[in-house]
Amino acid sequence: MGARVIDGKAFAADVRGRVAEHVARLKEEHGIVPGLAVVLVGEDPASQVYVRSKGKMTKEVGMASFEHRLDASVSEAELLELVGRLNADPAVHGILVQLPLPKHMSESNVITAIDPDKDVDGFHIFNVGRLATGQKAMVPCTPLGCLMLLRDLHGSLSGMDAVVIGRSNIVGKPMAQLLLGDSCTVTVAHSRTKDLADVVRRADLVVAAVGRAEMVPGDWIKPGATVIDVGINRVERDGKNVLVGDVDYASCAEVAGAITPVPGGVGPMTIACLLANTLTACCRSNGLPEPEGLTA
Ligand SMILES: NC(=O)C1=CN([C@@H]2O[C@H](COP(=O)(O)OP(=O)(O)OC[C@H]3O[C@@H](n4cnc5c(N)ncnc54)[C@H](OP(=O)(O)O)[C@@H]3O)[C@@H](O)[C@H]2O)C=CC1
Numbered sequence: 001m002g003a004r005v006i007d008g009k010a011f012a013a014d015v016r017g018r019v020a021e022h023v024a025r026l027k028e029e030h031g032i033v034p035g036l037a038v039v040l041v042g043e044d045p046a047s048q049v050y051v052r053s054k055g056k057m058t059k060e061v062g063m064a065s066f067e068h069r070l071d072a073s074v075s076e077a078e079l080l081e082l083v084g085r086l087n088a089d090p091a092v093h094g095i096l097v098q099l100p101l102p103k104h105m106s107e108s109n110v111i112t113a114i115d116p117d118k119d120v121d122g123f124h125i126f127n128v129g130r131l132a133t134g135q136k137a138m139v140p141c142t143p144l145g146c147l148m149l150l151r152d153l154h155g156s157l158s159g160m161d162a163v164v165i166g167r168s169n170i171v172g173k174p175m176a177q178l179l180l181g182d183s184c185t186v187t188v189a190h191s192r193t194k195d196l197a198d199v200v201r202r203a204d205l206v207v208a209a210v211g212r213a214e215m216v217p218g219d220w221i222k223p224g225a226t227v228i229d230v231g232i233n234r235v236e237r238d239g240k241n242v243l244v245g246d247v248d249y250a251s252c253a254e255v256a257g258a259i260t261p262v263p264g265g266v267g268p269m270t271i272a273c274l275l276a277n278t279l280t281a282c283c284r285s286n287g288l289p290e291p292e293g294l295t296a
């Protein structure tokens with residue numbers, strides 16, 4: 001028996017549909033249009049693809065999209081000045097500064113400059129602290145997308161053994177916080193973990209966010225476990241450039257109960273959750289009820 005394939009692309013389209021309905025209602029009943037500003041510094045081609053697709057989907061759900069492209073040589077002070085203007089702009093409810101930033105800038109300085117209530121990435125230390133203490137936060141889009149897929153599949157996650165591989169601030173750590181919030185027993189593994197295979201074999205839920213192509217083989221997976229593959233790795237296969245995840249899909253799909261593919265799994269959920277977060281930020285800033293089922 002092969003694993004059930006979790007269709008993140010279809011689920012993301014459903015999320016965007018629910019966002020679009022809520023946006024239409026905001027417009028009709030309150031004359032409010034949620035706005036998302038995306039800031040891209042430099043010319044990284046992969047980042048440009050994401051920014052373009054974010055802009056397109058933002059407009060598709062009826063939101064206003066503001067794109068700011070800055071030269072890679074821009075100073076940190078100039079970027080901070082732009083962030084200040086977006087913070088003050090009432091038409092902007094969400095601000096995303098695409099990472100990584102050029103090396104001459106401090107990412108933490110830039111993220112800290114964003115109004116935490118407009119921080120739709122959930123990277124500001126206020127939101128990190130709010131999430132960690134169980135307060136209303138803006139939650140990072142990729143882990144939020146993974147959580148939505150897991151809740152949809154399992155209903156309650158209470159009591160499940162979850163292993164998150166990776167401890168980055170943007171994926172691993174917030175993912176662990178969210179799973180803890182849903183009452184999983186959470187283990188966070190990383191590059192210094194001893195006997196990673198044994199750790200992963202205990203898991204009912206495996207979230208792989210490592211950045212190493214096809215690192216997790218099927219014989220690490222407990223039969224029937226759910227595998228969420230966050231990895232986006234570009235590799236050459238038969239002379240072609242293809243995307244693969246952090247798990248070895250073919251062998252894991254033989255053992256797992258359910259698995260996300262790459263592409264078409266977590267990636268599309270990230271963008272859908274960015275739009276959901278922008279809607280949530282807009283509702284909160286206007287004192288209106290939040291969308292249901294689109295927050296943690
Ligand atoms: N689908 C999506 O929307 C998104 C996908 N991604 C993808 O997710 C992946 C992870 O991203 P990100 O969290 O930013 O990556 P980082 O490089 O910031 O973090 C990687 C983590 O993996 C750990 N790690 C590295 N090697 C090993 C190993 N051999 N065994 C166990 N753990 C290891 C590192 O450990 P240590 O801390 O000890 O160094 C680190 O904690 C990437 O492929 C990225 O492209 C990222 C964001 C969004």
Ligand SMILES: Nc1nc(=O)c2c([nH]1)NC[C@@H]1CN(c3ccc(C(=O)N[C@@H](CCC(=O)O)C(=O)O)cc3)C=[N+]21
Pocket residue numbers: 049050096097098099100121141142232243262263264265266267268269270271
């Ligand atoms: N401030 C900030 N916030 C981010 O959320 C952020 C960022 N910076 N920097 C880069 C990473 C990466 N990221 C992805 C989003 C969507 C897909 C996605 O939709 N992937 C498609 C495939 C796309 C393709 O074919 O290239 C899929 O998996 O099906 C992937 C990766 C967001 N990131």
